[in-house]
Amino acid sequence: MTEPPQKIARREQAGKAKEEETPTDASIIVQFQSATGETTGPQLDIPHTVTPQQLETLLNGLLSNEDKLPYSFYIEEQELLGELGSHLRSGGISVEKALLITYQPQAVFRVRPVARCTASMPGHSESVLTVQFSPCGTMLASGSGDTTVRLWDLNTQLPKTECKGHKNWVLVVAWSPDAKYVASGDMNGSILLWEPGSGRQLGACSGHSKWITSLSWQPAHRPGALPSSRFVSGSKDNTVKVWDAATRRCVLSMSNHSAMVTAVLWGGEGLIYSASRDCSISAWDEADGKLVRVFKGHGHWVNTLALSSGFALRTGAFDHNGKAPADVEVVFSPDGRFILSASFDKSVKLWDGAKGTFLATLRGHVGPVYQVAWSADSRMFASGSKDSTLKVWDARTRKLKVDLPGHADEVFTVDWSPDGGSVASGGKDRVLKLWRH
Numbered sequence: 001m002t003e004p005p006q007k008i009a010r011r012e013q014a015g016k017a018k019e020e021e022t023p024t025d026a027s028i029i030v031q032f033q034s035a036t037g038e039t040t041g042p043q044l045d046i047p048h049t050v051t052p053q054q055l056e057t058l059l060n061g062l063l064s065n066e067d068k069l070p071y072s073f074y075i076e077e078q079e080l081l082g083e084l085g086s087h088l089r090s091g092g093i094s095v096e097k098a099l100l101i102t103y104q105p106q107a108v109f110r111v112r113p114v115a116r117c118t119a120s121m122p123g124h125s126e127s128v129l130t131v132q133f134s135p136c137g138t139m140l141a142s143g144s145g146d147t148t149v150r151l152w153d154l155n156t157q158l159p160k161t162e163c164k165g166h167k168n169w170v171l172v173v174a175w176s177p178d179a180k181y182v183a184s185g186d187m188n189g190s191i192l193l194w195e196p197g198s199g200r201q202l203g204a205c206s207g208h209s210k211w212i213t214s215l216s217w218q219p220a221h222r223p224g225a226l227p228s229s230r231f232v233s234g235s236k237d238n239t240v241k242v243w244d245a246a247t248r249r250c251v252l253s254m255s256n257h258s259a260m261v262t263a264v265l266w267g268g269e270g271l272i273y274s275a276s277r278d279c280s281i282s283a284w285d286e287a288d289g290k291l292v293r294v295f296k297g298h299g300h301w302v303n304t305l306a307l308s309s310g311f312a313l314r315t316g317a318f319d320h321n322g323k324a325p326a327d328v329e330v331v332f333s334p335d336g337r338f339i340l341s342a343s344f345d346k347s348v349k350l351w352d353g354a355k356g357t358f359l360a361t362l363r364g365h366v367g368p369v370y371q372v373a374w375s376a377d378s379r380m381f382a383s384g385s386k387d388s389t390l391k392v393w394d395a396r397t398r399k400l401k402v403d404l405p406g407h408a409d410e411v412f413t414v415d416w417s418p419d420g421g422s423v424a425s426g427g428k429d430r431v432l433k434l435w436r437h
Contacts, residue, residue, distance in 0.1 A: 028084060030099045032059060043098050048085030055080070059103055070106040072396075075099065079396070107377035111420035113392045114382070114435040117406045118422075119157050121432040123150060128426025130172045130413045135179050135314050137418045139196065142432055143170030149184045151196055154422075157434070161199030165192050174215035176228035177314060181245055183231055185212025191233060193245060205243050207250045210236035214264045218286070219313040221268070232272050234261035240274045240284065252289040256282055263305040267353070268313050275302035275341060281351075297358045300345035304371045307353065308338040308395070311376040314418060338395065340381055342369035348383055350398065360398045364391055370412050376420035384411035390425055390435065406433060 026048045032040040041062035052073055060068050073080040080087050080101070088095060126145030133140055139160065140152040149163040149170055168187035175182055181202070182194040189208040192201055214234040218225045230251070232242050240261055242252035259277035266272050271292060272284040281295040281302060307313065338359070339351040348369055350359040367386030374381045380401060383391050390404040390411060409428035416423050423435040 026085065028088075028095050028099055030101050032062065032101050032103055035102060035104055040103075046084070048083070048088075050084045051082070052080050055084075055101070055103075067108075069108060071103045072106055074102040074104065081396075107379070109377055109420070111375040111377045111380060112437040113380055113402050114404070114423045115402055115437055116435065117404075117433050118436045119434040121152065121157055121159075121434070122430065123159055123432075124148070124426075124430050126169075127412065127428045127430055128432055129169060131424045131426045131432060132173050132175055132415050133417045133422075133424065134175050134196070135177055135418060140424055140432070141173040141175060141182050141184075141196075142426060143173045143184055144430075145169045147186070149173060149182065149192075149194065151182070151199060152432070154434075163192075163194050163199045163201065165201045166190070168211075171212055172215050174217060174231065175314070176217045176231070176245070177220035178226060178228045180228055181217075183215050183217070183245070185215055185233060187211040189235060189237070191215070191243070193248075203248045205233075205248045205250070207241055207243075207253075208233065208235040208237055208239065210260075213260065213262050216264050216266045216272075218266050219268050221312075222270070222286070232264050232266050234264035234274055236260040238276075240264055240272065242272070242286075242289070254284050254289045254291070256291055256294075259301075262301065262303050265305050265307055265310075266313070267307060268309050273305055273307070273339070275305045277301040279343075281305065281339070281341060283356075293356050295339075295341075295351060295356050295358075297349060297351075298341065298343045298345060298347075300343045302341050302343050303369065304340075304342045306340040306372045306374050306381060308340070308374050308378040310374050311378070311418060338378070340372045340374065342372045342383060344368040346385075348372055348381075348393070350395070362393055362398055362400075364393075364400045364403075365389070367410075370410070371414050373414050373416040373423070375416050376418060382414050382416055382423050384414035384425055384427070386410045388427070390414060390423065392423075404435060406435075407431070 027045050029045050031043045056071050124144035124146050128144050130143040142150045147166045151160045153160045166186040170184050170186050172185045182196050185191045189210050191205040193203050216232050218230040220226050229245050234240050238257050239255040241250050257276035257278050261274050261276050263275040270286050272286050275281045279298045283293040339353045342348045346365050348362040365385040365387050369383050369385045372383045388407045392402040394401045407427050411427040414425045426432045
């Protein structure tokens with residue numbers, strides 16, 4: 001006589017659960033190591049029930065940190081989010097040898113997600129195509145289809161000055177890390193430099209044969225970067241060029257893309273990143289322009305890039321209060337290891353910037369994603385899309401945190417303020433919007 005299927009299933013399930021049970025006194029030998037592979041402290045015998053918060057306390061003790069600092073922990077490149085024993089069982093990870101736990105420092109402050117629109121700032125007579133906060137966080141630059149660049153005072157939420165000189169749509173603006181320059185690129189392929197205080201035009205950089213799609217300044221901590229002098233541009237002519245702001249001359253020209261370059265970023269460790277409509281992202285050496293690495297994975301055009309260390313790269317010459325100290329010391333945003341990219345395939349992708357490996361795809365927009373921006377603590381990012389919405393995402397859980405409708409049409413540009421308190425967005429409805437918690 002055969003047993004009922006339900007009884008067999010219950011018995012098998014009970015047996016499986018018994019196999020998975022871990023004795024309450026089970027312990028695991030672990031070894032902490034930094035992201036660069038350097039071991040920290042001796043091997044430790046810890047209980048299998050230990051949590052990330054307890055590991056954080058233990059690590060702070062080993063490092064003799066006077067002030068407790070937050071850390072995230074990784075085992076075989078998977079982040080530890082719960083009890084150590086459960087994590088090892090779910091991943092099938094062996095503990096026959098000492099378990100290596102890699103730790104990454106995180107931001108000591110925490111940015112709250114924006115949740116509402118607090119200001120709408122009309123003024124441009126055509127679509128707002130680009131916005132960027134100043135490194136000190138007190139001003140905002142915007143570029144528009146009306147061929148002007150506007151500099152806004154965020155205390156009064158009124159335009160401070162209007163910069164006229166472009167002959168075609170202004171597609172991109174970028175502040176220098178020391179806030180001494182604003183660079184803007186237009187649809188004719190010309191780049192103009194402005195003095196932010198007066199709005200006076202300082203000069204022009206010519207060399208691209210088609211429109212300028214992206215600009216990025218050399219981070220302030222790089223050798224010879226202060227006062228700010230070098231920036232990189234990307235263009236529809238498929239090339240990436242490095243310029244000297246003082247002489248207005250091109251010093252490097254790079255190209256391996258087979259289609260329009262849509263975004264460029266100057267990274268913090270000697271690499272320049274470029275994204276293209278050929279569905280790839282390239283990394284270049286800032287010293288000689290040699291190609292270092294190529295990232296592939298998108299199924300459509302790559303429209304934008306964002307580094308999780310962007311906060312430190314943009315505000316390197318300023319402290320958290322927006323002041324420029326006499327002696328500049330730059331500390332990277334703590335987990336500066338990720339790259340964000342967005343595409344017309346309606347997705348946002350997360351990459352490991354150190355290894356070039358793909359990590360995750362985030363879906364939620366129902367239209368092409370035009371731009372993404374990291375929060376100052378690298379824990380969240382915002383995205384703007386053709387579907388007229390902004391969305392705020394959690395980088396750790398890789399899930400949608402806040403959905404922000406409000407624009408009447410496509411959202412072309414989005415930026416998160418250096419102090420983490422505001423997000424600015426602009427689009428086809430010709431209105432700049434500020435969003436806060």
